[in-house]
Amino acid sequence: MKLFKTCELLSGYLISTGRMMELDFSSVTSLLLAGTVTALLFIYMMRKTSDKYPPGPFAFPIIGNSPQILLSGSLAKFIESNHQKFGNVFTFVSGGSKRVVVSGYDAIYRLLVKNADCTSTRSIASMTPTIKIAAQKTPGVFWAPYPLWKDLRSFSISSMRDEGMGKSTLEPQLIEEIELFIAHFIEPNLNNPIEMTLGLSQATNNMISQMMFHRRFDYDDEAFKTRIESINESFSIGLKISMIGNLPFGKYFIKSAIERDDYIMHTILLPALQHLIDEHKDDLDEHNPRDIMDKYLIQSQKEQNEGKANHSYSEENARILAFQMYIAGTETTATALRWALLFMCLHPDVKVKVQNEISEHLGIEHKA
Numbered sequence: 001m002k003l004f005k006t007c008e009l010l011s012g013y014l015i016s017t018g019r020m021m022e023l024d025f026s027s028v029t030s031l032l033l034a035g036t037v038t039a040l041l042f043i044y045m046m047r048k049t050s051d052k053y054p055p056g057p058f059a060f061p062i063i064g065n066s067p068q069i070l071l072s073g074s075l076a077k078f079i080e081s082n083h084q085k086f087g088n089v090f091t092f093v094s095g096g097s098k099r100v101v102v103s104g105y106d107a108i109y110r111l112l113v114k115n116a117d118c119t120s121t122r123s124i125a126s127m128t129p130t131i132k133i134a135a136q137k138t139p140g141v142f143w144a145p146y147p148l149w150k151d152l153r154s155f156s157i158s159s160m161r162d163e164g165m166g167k168s169t170l171e172p173q174l175i176e177e178i179e180l181f182i183a184h185f186i187e188p189n190l191n192n193p194i195e196m197t198l199g200l201s202q203a204t205n206n207m208i209s210q211m212m213f214h215r216r217f218d219y220d221d222e223a224f225k226t227r228i229e230s231i232n233e234s235f236s237i238g239l240k241i242s243m244i245g246n247l248p249f250g251k252y253f254i255k256s257a258i259e260r261d262d263y264i265m266h267t268i269l270l271p272a273l274q275h276l277i278d279e280h281k282d283d284l285d286e287h288n289p290r291d292i293m294d295k296y297l298i299q300s301q302k303e304q305n306e307g308k309a310n311h312s313y314s315e316e317n318a319r320i321l322a323f324q325m326y327i328a329g330t331e332t333t334a335t336a337l338r339w340a341l342l343f344m345c346l347h348p349d350v351k352v353k354v355q356n357e358i359s360e361h362l363g364i365e366h367k368a
């Protein structure tokens with residue numbers, strides 16, 4: 001109602017003046033401003049009427065809750081204050097999209113476990129066309145829709161556990177990697193500042209490669225260095241794409257970032273992973289799987305033999321699954337380690353506690 005009143009008033013103003021051609025600059029500016037405000041209100045009210053989201057703080061048209069987030073000082077503070085006002089479930093608008101905050105064990109359990117069929121599929125709605133097409137064709141585990149996601153997720157987790165994740169069976173490879181890391185990065189630079197980003201990412205990626213392909217790469221290997229730098233770059237481009245790409249017209253501002261991400265994926269990372277997969281196919285022993293990729297290829301063969309059409313364990317999907325493990329596992333773990341090192345430098349008392357805990361659980365002969 002209010003909206004139509006505003007429109008009526010505006011058109012009344014235009015008609016009653018009857019001298020559009022003679023309007024001076026400030027009148028034109030006021031009219032443009034009023035028109036824009038009306039259009040924004042219209043869009044806002046159209047959005048509100050089709051709203052089935054939980055209640056939340058008032059959101060401005062286009063800019064959503066950005067002003068309140070900025071005024072709160074941080075997203076965390078904004079969420080905390082609205083949690084006090086609206087409870088465990090509420091909606092806010094940021095980057096042009098509605099976000100529902102869910103907190104507390106019961107609400108999260110109901111959302112992710114009881115209603116897994118509705119909530120496990122990641123939305124590709126706000127993704128770029130390239131990502132949309134890729135995600136539909138070869139989703140890996142990240143973009144897989146439910147129930148395929150459940151299947152691939154169980155496969156990934158159980159085969160990572162088989163390969164030693166969270167168990168002592170991975171310890172020999174881990175100790176070997178730490179020793180090589182110390183010899184390559186730490187010992188030659190004792191008493192000098194050390195740039196840890198590349199080295200920690202390489203070491204982390206080697207551990208993922210050990211589980212995935214039973215392989216590690218030398219720190220001096222130039223192609224390996226390029227892959228790691230590309231993984232880190234792709235991770236930060238991904239964040240930029242998901243933040244700016246969600247804003248109205250945002251995709252136009254990140255065209256070059258999207259192109260660069262495509263280049264990294266299709267020219268640097270996927271061909272290298274394909275090479276490793278081809279090697280695995282050549283000497284696959286189905287009675288003696290060495291790593292996650294062998295297990296995947298065996299499962300793939302099994303599904304093909306059973307005549308399953310569109311089976312989830314396709315070779316193309318193997319590449320994407322490996323790619324997602326590399327992207328999701330490398331930057332995150334290496335960054336967490338860098339933060340841990342920084343905190344221990346800043347808080348030597350915590351460093352002593354960490355060392356004591358390691359010695360207590362693993363024994364003092366451990367080099368950690």
Ligand code: HEM
Nearest residue numbers: 141142143153156208324325326328329330332333334336
């Ligand atoms: C400190 C280390 C890590 C952190 C902080 C971390 C954080 C996260 C977060 C927040 C998500 C959810 C992202 C979302 O839903 O958009 C995620 C998903 C994922 N992570 Fe990690 N991660 C870490 C280590 C790893 C490692 C080592 C691997 C694999 C080797 C890995 C593989 C994955 C995969 C495949 C997904 C997607 C899972 C799915 O869609 O079901 N992550 N990680």
